[in-house]
Amino acid sequence: MTVPEPHLAGGCPYAERPGVTPLYGRTVAQDPHGLYARMRAEHGPVAPIELEPGVEAWLVIGYQELLELTRNEQQFSKDSRHWRVAAEGRLRPDSPLVPMTMWRPTLNNLDGAEHQRLSAAVGDTLARADQKRLRETSEAAALALIESWGPDGTADLVSQFTRRLPPLVFTTLLDLPDEDGPKLLGLIMNVVDSGADSHRASVELFGLLGELVRRRREHPGEDLVSWLLGHSAGLSDEEAVHNLLVFLVAGNETCVNWIGNAVRLLLVDRRFRGSLTGGRATVADALEEVLWRDPPIQNFPGRWATSDTVLGGQYISRGDMLVLGIAGANDDPAVHGPNDLSGNRAHLAWSAGRHVCPAKDPARLIVETAIETLLHCLPDLQLAVPAHELEWRPSPWSRALASLPVLYSAFAPPRPTDPVPFPSAGSAGSADPAPADPAPAASAPVTPERTAWTPQPQPGSAPTDSTPPEPTSSPRTGSSALSDLRRRLSSLVGWWSGR
Template identity: 65%
Template structure:
């Protein structure tokens, strides 16, 4: 799409952030909605609907007081944003807010918007090089082993719950399980797990501890990269360093940040939001237990309605342009409104129709920067939910659904807690069979087919990888002592 410049248009709308008197920062004349605090946590769907009604598919917002941006709410507009690198770059160094000295040194936005030499912040050939390194590294993960490792982690956590038949599925399950898998995948020691998840939470929530947490997190990963340079192992870090893209230590560290933050946080939130759906939506849970739909259908419902990442920064305009009827100036930041675009009336199905099997949502982004880790993430979440439902089929909420609280993050859609009740007795599990430690996959034979996305299949509880029992128990023990 060729976009006209503001000079070629009839005139800007009143209050447009890109058209203010010379000499002052580009700010709307009228109060601008903030994409932070209680408003984005309590009722984001209502917030996006109001913004759409007031401004159309692209709305002016503030990311923190005095820091303006555009939130892209429209489905076709978001596709245009993600597919047109010439007009909308991933390079945050183009952002004019910090260039004009208007971003505080301690801004909570820095961890999520600072430029890094990663596939998230580059365009063109450099992006292609780094994306290939990440995608090829993730492709080395054996899906069968990943499913077994996830199930073993899930069983270990459930076995560790007390005898009173109560649990918080966020703090005691969704937030712990992915970390138990991801620390193993990248090669971090088990004892680092509890501290890592705290750092990631501060990082993603844009809390007052974001900047310090970001620096400490990267220091831990730099140490890991240097050790794996000297002593490679069967883990993602070693495979990433061995890739033909020849990543530097800095590039490797930053891509491990991407894998840990995007993978871990997304998986946590996707698990928690799916469990919430099953526990609060009578229509959906009745259908699921009745046999028409699977856990995989529940996962898709969540990706449409409450995706784990509801907004994502961002794109930066390379020149003056127009998007969704709004006049965008060079250097403006545009935020991908993933949840809002999914709710665009132009793409919503008629009321009452389910979304099972429909993967046209934008929860993974779109274009060349679409998430490369969606299949491993899906497998982990699907296994986590299936295992929990198999072990505790009588799960029910311990509080009314409307009392559940959401974290005040502009980026994540994540519950604070998900308290449940269940029968205190669970059947004993079959002892795990001894298996070797995690190993890279064998080269496929000519008859092998390309692995498909994971699907819901019956599994035997406790079929995770033995030999790792002490590893899982160690990490679970760290968590239980928090």
């Protein structure tokens, strides 16, 4: 990137900056918070980085600077066709940056009226999803996964739970035929893993979604694809496919990482675990704290400067790429102290400005339901390794565990027609009454009535916001439909597990 000489910047003194920080390899995974603190000390709120050798960019890690970046789309466009590196032919065709930065006709790549059109279509479509049904689907998927684990009381929550649950839920939201479910699961996994098969999987996933869009155009139903196509924004088939692809891949990665990071917090942070068991905090509180401390997407590309400008004391040239340093901006000491996170939703995990994530509410419901189901079914869940041995994936974008090995005792899951034993908030004098005992099973003891994860009710306390009060909750789906849903998801899990 070009930095003007001091006399070209109005005579302002410009000290020679230290070396550019590479944002690839294991640099970000080892100690991201320490890395962002060092970058802030050396460069201020906007730091020069390399995304790969020879590909430069800026990382915006100042809270106010990131707000300015996201709110001024005339100066900082979402359209990657402004990128000077690509225009100059310096981006390899096989670069892993291509899938993250290539232009597509999606709400993530457009500004102004066109962005508003697509954003309204996607947001309105997601708002039509039945929250009761979404919660039941998430419960059923979580149960199906837990029940598939072996009898030895061990599991890797990343490979056996967090990475599998969101795609299971998405197959139901899309109302895919049973024969397409396993294929969708495998393709999404290959795309987000960014491995050798990532490009092939991306092409196949695009084709699968294209065929699905064509079928729904001819025979609409009650599903996300049909609602998106029927929206007054009038999306073309190509626009629908691209935006569904963004929803599936980005939504999957966010939910996967959020679940894993939140469970890790609950298992390793004695302060927070004590608050949870004492009834002073809920799973929802844990989710918010994770969005501050270890957001599922820690850095996100990007914005592109449409003209020369200055941001955070750095001279930004036209065509420069600016990366949203979400985790770094959340760490900005100018925003909060180290213990000022409880109940605070001013984090930037969902971005800001016009491009704030439209799927944050359904994502929250999926993640919160998955974690509550896990903890109520396995109340004595604990790490199988010391916390310092947990490894993070070496990704500049995601904040994601490579694995999360756990230990647990045997448990008796609910029968197929029983609701998952969530704590009820409907009692006037109790915040979290004990969950109902699950059905007895011959091969496993019944889960104890009181556990480390079911706080004792405090007399006169207010209901938690983790689960809606009974009078305002939607009635559950009939037992037959719920049984069919659980059987279908169990069948998909069985395919995934090789059964």
